Amino acid sequence: MGWKERKANRKKIASERIKELLEFSKIHIRDNDLSTSSIKTAVAISKRHKIRITSKFKRSFCKKCFTVFIPGKTVRIRIGKGKVTFTCLKCGHIKRIPYTKEKKYLKKVKVESEN
Ligand SMILES: [Zn+2]
Structure with a gap:
């Protein structure tokens, strides 16, 4: 070989x-x-x-502290203007992703609205 x-x-x-x-x-x-x-x-x-x-x-874990994201428990997901914000509740790391890419994924999880 x-x-x-x-x-x-x-x-x-x-x-x-x-x-x-x-x-x-x-x-x-x-x-x-x-x-x-x-x-x-x-x-x-x-x-x-x-x-x-x-x-x-x-998307399923925090890049900084490697905590597995559990919506509402270890991560807060918010939809803003054209983007989705993931906030790690363990270390406070914020990740923003364009909304269009996330549409499919967000259908499955509970999301807080920005307003
Ligand atoms: Zn984190």
Whole structure:
């Protein structure tokens, strides 16, 4: 097996591990320490292997403190003018995303209106 194939194989294993860790964090969403540490590990692996975490997953945790977002509990979601604001209730980190991209996602979660 050449190095290119070996590298591809390692990447495959790494991305499977990331998927497992993210699933794990969802299962243990009520256990903050457990879910946060599995997200941290997943992000570390993704950086080491230069694997992108899907945007769907990226939205589900805080980039700064790695807390799993539970709408109304660990995150406050507000819709403003053309954008959605995610405020992490653990560390106060604010993330803004254009509304159009989030429409589908927001249908599923409880959202506070800006007015
Ligand atoms: Zn945070």
